Amino acid sequence: MTTTAEAIALIESAGADLFDGDDPAGTYRRLARLTHPDTAGPQGAVAFAKLADLWRNRGTIRTAVGVYSTATLAFEGDLANLYAVPEGHLKLVRDPACNDLMAREATALRQIAERGDPRYLPYVPRLVDSFRHQDGGVKRRGNVLGTTTRQLSSLAEVARRRPGGLDPRDAAWMWRRLLVALGLAHRAGVVHGAVLPEHVLIEPADHGVVLVDWCYSTSEPGDRIPAIVPHRRDHYPAEVLARETPGPYTDLAMAAGLMADLMGGQAPQALRRFADGCRLTSPRQRPDDAWKLLGELDDLLHRLYGPRKFRPFNL
Incomplete structure (x- = not known):
């Protein structure tokens, strides 16, 4: 992009995936330069404010239960990436076609927690949260799993x-x-x-x-x-x-x-x-x-x- 109008249009239609490229900081700097209120005027100011908000909250997922970050990739599983979060791990499916499998996990863990013997619940992960997350028009299923702090x-x-x-x-x-x-x-x-x-x-x-x-x-x-x-x-x-x-x-x-x-x-x-x-x-x-x-x-x-x-x- 080379013009302020193009930068404003991109920011207005953007989601958290705006910074998914190889150089997220570079993307932010280019867009900030093109939309800065000192040079782009009032319309640029609105886009600049949204850009700053997107940059501040990049990699952040907010649900009714909590706020989770994808800043720290801990593991790459069969179907999903697992990110380290204070609660344990955020598990976010890579391919939306596998959303149903993530839903199965949530159902299974809820059922075990409700019906299982409490003495043995540490033998399985604890389901902290389960949600759908939309990023750039793509809906992915995520689970937050409480895990032990011990080295496994x-x-x-x-x-x-x-x-x-x-x-x-x-x-x-x-x-x-x-x-x-x-x-x-x-x-x-x-x-x-x-x-x-x-x-x-x-x-x-x-x-x-x-x-x-x-x-x-x-x-x-x-x-x-x-x-x-x-x-x-x-x-x-x-x-x-x-x-x-x-x-x-x-x-x-x-x-x-x-x-x-x-x-x-x-x-x-x-x-x-x-x-x-x-x-x-x-x-x-x-x-x-x-x-x-x-x-x-x-x-x-x-x-x-x-x-x-x-x-x-x-x-």
Whole structure:
């Protein structure tokens, strides 16, 4: 743009995306120079004031619940960018075509919070806010998730750090706590639908586990898993790929496969058989109760390693 009239027209029609280019500060300076009241007169003054407001509030999303900033990108997930905010993380979908998946996450987390056992709610994120955000004519869905302030690592990171396989005694507490998270969800009528390495976060020092990314979940009878993570296609049970109705047995199969992969050649034969029994082709032949499966896993671990005791784990 080279004229004051062009700059004024651009500002008048602009939203927060005005500064989305490679040089946001340069864009602001050029527009400010062209619309400054000293040179552009009263009409320029109105545009200049709006420009200043847009610049001051760039990257800011205001909802009925709070005000959030996209200034600090923390992670890039499967579907969304996650920005660090005081409440935890602002999760904003990249492609508006995936808005429905973000809405699924909000529905699932609300349902778990309302119906789940309060003792186990720390095993899943806390939904702080859920909203639609319009930016430059594009409507995106966002969720604000309350998360622990502790340092978390995904099981994908654990696998990278332990290429020779994880000691089964370390995998044991991760598996146990993952089953608690799934038991919490299943009792609330929710199937996670994507128990994958990137979605299971651990706190190594205190043996904490948080199951994240509920965008692929189901919370209605007869519902289907809406999408898969393409590069993890081999991790899904047959019923998901066939677009059949999932159930708790779907999550338990994925969890068992995840833990078996994590242990690799370190897993004793009894643990491998246990995991294989959770991953049988027919859903009807698989376990479908996370709490019962946890009890069976505890019995097996006791036979293999004796009474439970805390085992420090460092990445």
